Amino acid sequence: MLYGGLDLKLLRGRAPWTFRHRHADHESLKPAAEMPKIDYPKPDGVVSFDKLSSVYLSNTNHEEDQPVHLRLADTTVPVAHNLALYDAPEQRYCPAGVYEILCDEDGGNPRLQISAQNCLHCKTCDIKDPKQNITWVTPEGGGGPNYPGM
Ligand code: SF4
Numbered sequence: 001m002l003y004g005g006l007d008l009k010l011l012r013g014r015a016p017w018t019f020r021h022r023h024a025d026h027e028s029l030k031p032a033a034e035m036p037k038i039d040y041p042k043p044d045g046v047v048s049f050d051k052l053s054s055v056y057l058s059n060t061n062h063e064e065d066q067p068v069h070l071r072l073a074d075t076t077v078p079v080a081h082n083l084a085l086y087d088a089p090e091q092r093y094c095p096a097g098v099y100e101i102l103c104d105e106d107g108g109n110p111r112l113q114i115s116a117q118n119c120l121h122c123k124t125c126d127i128k129d130p131k132q133n134i135t136w137v138t139p140e141g142g143g144g145p146n147y148p149g150m
Pocket of ligand 1 (some may be wrong): 125
C-alpha cells in the first residue's frame, strides 16, 4: 500500500521500472506427496456455498454445438502427470468445478472430464496447469458468465 501510494502520488503512475516474478506461476506448484492434506470444511449454505451453486448464480452459458474452448495439447497429461504427481490440481484451482477426475466403480480407469459449459473465463487453468497443457481460447458467440446483479 505504501508503494502504491508513492507510485500514484509521487511518480504519478509513471515509475520507470517493472516488478517481475522470477518464475512462472505454474512452476511454484509442489508435488502432492510433499504437501499436507487440507480438510476443507463443508459449505454451510449461509456464508459459504458449494461451487456449483455459485456457478449457477453466474448465469454462465455456452452454445452446446460450439467448438470446445478448453483445449488439451496432450490428453494423457491430466492422468499420467497431473494426477500422478499433483493429485489433479485442476480439480481444486478451477472455481467452477469444470475439471473432474472420474473413475470406474472399482476406483480404476481414472480420466479427466471437462464440463466446459460451466467455465467462468478466469483463465486460471491456462496459467496454472503444471505442464502448460491447457489452452483457454475465446468461446464463440459471446458465451460465458453473465452476472445479472452486476
Ligand atoms: S478458465 Fe477458469 S473457470 Fe474456466 S475452466 Fe479454466 S479455471 Fe475453470
